[in-house]
Amino acid sequence: MSPANSSPAFAEELRAALGPRLLRVESWQGREAAVVEPEAWLEAVRLLKSRGYDFLMDLSAADYSGFPGHQAPPLGVSLQLFGSGTRRRAWLKAYLPLEGARLATLSDEFACANWYERECWDMFGVEFVGHPHLKRLLLYEEFQGHPLRKDYPILKSQPLIPMRNAVDYESVAAARRAAADEDGLGRG
Amino acid sequence: MAGDPLQEVVVTTKLDRVLGWARKYSLFQYPFVTACCGMEFMATSGSHYDTDRFGAAFPRFSPRQADLLMVVGTITHKQAPILKRVYDQMCEPKWVVAFGVCATSGGFYQNYGSVPGIDCFLPVDMYIPGCPPRPETVIDALLKLQDRIQNQRQALL
């Protein structure tokens, strides 16, 4: 396994600058993820950017509702930073509640944050405060809900034009739940 | 009427048959290429398999000039109105081919975003199975479609 150029040093730098607003450091397979308070999101990113993590590699989220043993608020936003000169990676996370999930935008810091945040809004309903153009990216404006949240049923389609023999997702979902109970599939 | 000199220079046939013959060898296709199947579509119309041999390869990127709509790849709900509009703009007579399993039935994309088969909103003449279909399957489907065009009743207006 290749050692990802992870540097725990970034977490130490964050701890020095943010103090208790760095909530904890998660460690997964040798890589560390610093969990910060949502209010300190922009500050933490600016600090890391000034320390050489000047490249936004990925910004996304995950819905941890129902995740075994998960204590923090359910919506975890994850940010992968990269040093274009140092070739080091930093991993930053913030946990938000499902209702009224808000986070400061990074679009002034990184040009590509614009689209990543639009996707995150589209899929998870995270509102990025100060974003210049926060609208849906992958789906369409008529779409209701945020599909990658765990409570969005996968079959619930929202057609724009009339569909013949359209599948009623409620009945299919009920049938699947029944089948799942029978064979112990669990998650249906 | 053996020995009739006309028999040697004139072929008699039905209007339907001659129109079908002309139509099946002058298919102008509109490739509505969205996804993975496009790669096989390119390979099929490329030099190795070459659908030009069957008089059914010339792509027209204007729906008004096309009579064969090739729906190549997954159609999502965001895309469906566009495809419907392209179809409505094509002039009669027109044929629709669902290329690949996604266009046919949605394939293994059964979810909130994908349309479970373009026949939910379009009439389809030929379904090509496969994810993606092999070029041989595509050529087979084109020949079958040509047979069908040959034998159908030709509307004149």
Next chain:
Amino acid sequence: MDIAQKLPQWKAGREDGFDIEPLYINMGPSHPAMHGTVKMVLKLDGETVVGSEVEIGYLHRCFEKTVEMKTWNQVIPYTDRLNYVSPLINNMGYCLAVEKLLGVKVPERTDYIRVIMCELSRIGDHLTCIGAGAMELGALTAFLYFLKARESSWQLIEEVTGARLTISYGRVGGVVRDLPANFAERWAWVRSQVEQNMEEVSVLLNTNRIFLDRMKGVGVMPLDRVLSYGMTGPFARSSGFDYDVRRDEPYFAYDRVRFDVPVRTDGDNWARYQVRMEEIRQSVRIIDQALAQMPEGPVRLEDPKVTLPRKKEVYSNIEALMNHFKLLMPGHGIRPPQGEIYSAVEGGNGELGFWLVSDGGDRPWRVRVRPPCFPIMSGVEELILGEQVADIVPIFGSVNMIGGELDR
């Protein structure tokens, strides 16, 4: 960025007071030069693009939602269809991420097989990108030559994997089967096809006045904007960002083969064309070395918690049979420990990252793909600003947008 920054000499309206309004046109969603479907709303002053908005998402097939319902191995066919021009890289990249999550390491031979298959896929990716880009500029011959070369590599891929395009060849813990016995000699044939066609296309394009005029100095992306947009891969390397995951964070067997990472600094279409052509040559070089170095041995991990037992044993002893069922029954199967991983490989367009979250169950909690062409597409609005309408076609061609991975 607006037009005043990018093109300072541009002025709104005319000096004689004759007011003209900008013209808005829709390029796409169904447009021959839009690979897949993308909509660009262009604001034009004459022929000059003075503003635009790119709309994507027409191929949003809900990959990330769908795979949450699948077991870890069932995700593999879906990854084929992310970047469908180089499906093997997606396959292997996903398997690598799951293996990291499980904390297992595959046998050495598998590493080499994965390198060979990834590079074979990369050759096909770049051939398609350059060929299609040239075709859109009217050079249909180059497209046909490259399609012929790609066809040969696809035939080889089919001999190995059993499918031309959607291969599903990778497995967590290895690959499905070993390379066929005559692989080396078949590869020699593919290599001759690729090299021959590349030479012919180089002769056709490299000194072609029309091609040069439309590529050189068009669609320039400076290095600082590349970094701000988070672009990677051949696109970023042609602007001077010397970063390649294969070299900088080696995975599989990339640390044991020698290759150069081509870098240009012009950042225009021509540099991107050159970088891709050079990368094909480097991929050929990598495959040659990997084939020479490849040791004998098993092609998958012998770990009853990860890989299926051999069929012969399943049919003859009860432990193997039980193991087989344990891996395939719902609720059982591969169960990585609770945890998260971000793992990256070099895809056809740049860093292809997988962020996996496991709750300790047999299905992924979350699979996030960092699609390499997503940040590049987000920069297209800026890339075409101040250019002519007709130049959008070669610029967009050199971006190499792949709908499956962009919209997922």
